[in-house]
Amino acid sequence: MWESESESADGRDYGNSVLTSSKHGVKTDGFELRGKSWYVDTDIPSDLQVQVGDVYFHLHKYPLLSRSGKVNRILYESRNPELNKIVLDELPGGSDAFELAAKFCYGIAVDLTAANISGLRCAAEYLEMTEDLEEGNLIFKTEAFLSYVVLSSWRDSIAVLKSCEKLSPWAENLQIVRRCSESIAWKACANPKGIRWAYTGKPPKDSSPKWNDMDSSPSRNQQVPPDWWFEDVSLLRIDHFVRVVTAIKVKGMKFELIGAAIMHYAAKWLPGLISDAAGAGDEGISNGRNINTGSISSSWRGGLHMIVAGTKDELSTVQAKDQRMIIESLISIIPPQKDSVSCSFLLRLLRMANMLKVAPALVTELEKRVGMQFEQATLADLLIPSYGKSETMYDVDLVQRLLEHFLVQEQMESSSPSRQSFSDKHMYEGSHRVANPNAKMRVARLVDSYLTEVSRDRDLSLTKFQVLAEALPESARTCDDGLYRAIDSYLKSNNVTGPSNAF
Template identity: 45%
Template structure:
């Protein structure tokens, strides 16, 4: 009788499982298996018809694992690819909370979640619900403005920019996107709440804006500094072009951070121009 793992997994069926020289057991080494050993144990349960509970916490890993193992319908009706795909499509993506959970879990699944379009579908679902302000009693409190900011601000920067791009594509107002960017910066950038010191060159000449940063920046690991720099550069690049999208104070704070972390000169210059134009506009209205 064929082993259920082999009969349901085309990938396993093609492998040559060779015994260890030192003992009689079989060696099965799966390089870069999505979800790790815990996910593989769940796959084993599925193969041996043991109860398996799909949840927002494990469904992305199981979907990726089923693709890795090639658990296709040609081998068995209702194989793991089709079951996990159905759960994602009809259960997860209909719920704001579940979609947030699944997208967070994708951060540990490398390229698998990207290639299977799980990240894109989650981002699109989040963007649609946010742009429609589709509140439910489960998703958000009534009358809460921009209820989705806190959830979206929990994602790492590459997923955050995907969500913001999708939200913008759906016609969401620039000031709403700007407020979400500000919320994200407050959460991820240490020092955004520190007051700017030594501001001079107060817009008397075009783009003539200079800072002296006296606040002591703690010595941090190079990895942390690189992450902060990446976040700053990304946020600068996605600020909506409308002058009212983000506050003048926020732009000053972000420019301070940009100088502290030596961001791309082109991005820093672009932000300086925006700050200077706001100052010039304020001068003209006096």
């Protein structure tokens, strides 16, 4: 999307992207790969074999010693002048990065790109290719490319941050992750006017205008959509996505937009968030009853499904662990403001959190968030299976807690309608909502519908049914017809005839 001024329109033509070493001790025309071994194209026999993973490099000591402090130390500490083989299994970036570093040592031109820069920068650090050994050594060169080329480009910042996933903890310690996250956040929050645009990822078919052409730019009257950055940022691994969102929060982006980005990410990496909820009606107590939950938003369709989630039995241990980490991370970065994400999203996230046994403290936090906007929930959202927590089909205790959180929130807003932080007043003006007198009525209708549905479960105790039915104050119900229907359904399902003193 955001293009560097140093990029050409037809490819990766960076101004200073080809690296060469200023001096080298062995003349060569290049490297030659034979099977899994690299050989230097020169008449001088190799006197050093370097093993990186399962790849062997047949090299010469002098070019490496003149530029790598690591190789110097290994050979010196061995106390063996005849040593002709070293193993660098821990080298970040693996054999691909070492190949480029070795070519640099020989004075062979190395083309730097967003795809190889992070691995090469980490490898240079590991090999200790500092200025103490040679001016303009590899650490200096790769740092310059990162700072002046990568961080000025939206696409390259995304690509490099993505490549850092395989370079922990080196990329983190070298601040590559932090710098890319900050660069992405700054660009996402900046005024898009006057910037050339091109999507990093494939834009939706119905996107308009289309900015996937690198040399195109929107006309002055074309408005850049506020969610232009969602798809690109959702390509990142969850920990890097959290870093970017956290940086965006600090820069003051509207909380509704941050919430929408979180929902977009969840839809891409937690497809079960939708499929499980859509199948809620199929698990229903009443035979043949299918509850239509609808869709969260049009932007939730499609995406990169790294983890395919279904029922609990279909989740492998690794998949469950990955999804649990994603859910816990997303809960921790949801903006605290009401309506930053939809109630439907929160309840679906809560469904998966219970299924995957997410940390109890985070589940409680999520329940409180649902309570803040409980009046927006639908019956389908509330039909959350108990997942073995109780004998009942649906988690009635959970709904009871959600209702309690809602009532507490209503009481707080009623007693202090102007309660709002200083930062909220200035950064999110007009976002706060005082207690809505109609909210309790909507919740009452929702609870009555829920009671009618769960009343068909013969394992539902009379006590649980009664506690939930009496949780709302009498003033919340303008009509008791819904409650009477739920009571009648419960009596019939439990084969109770005649009036009951319990109600």
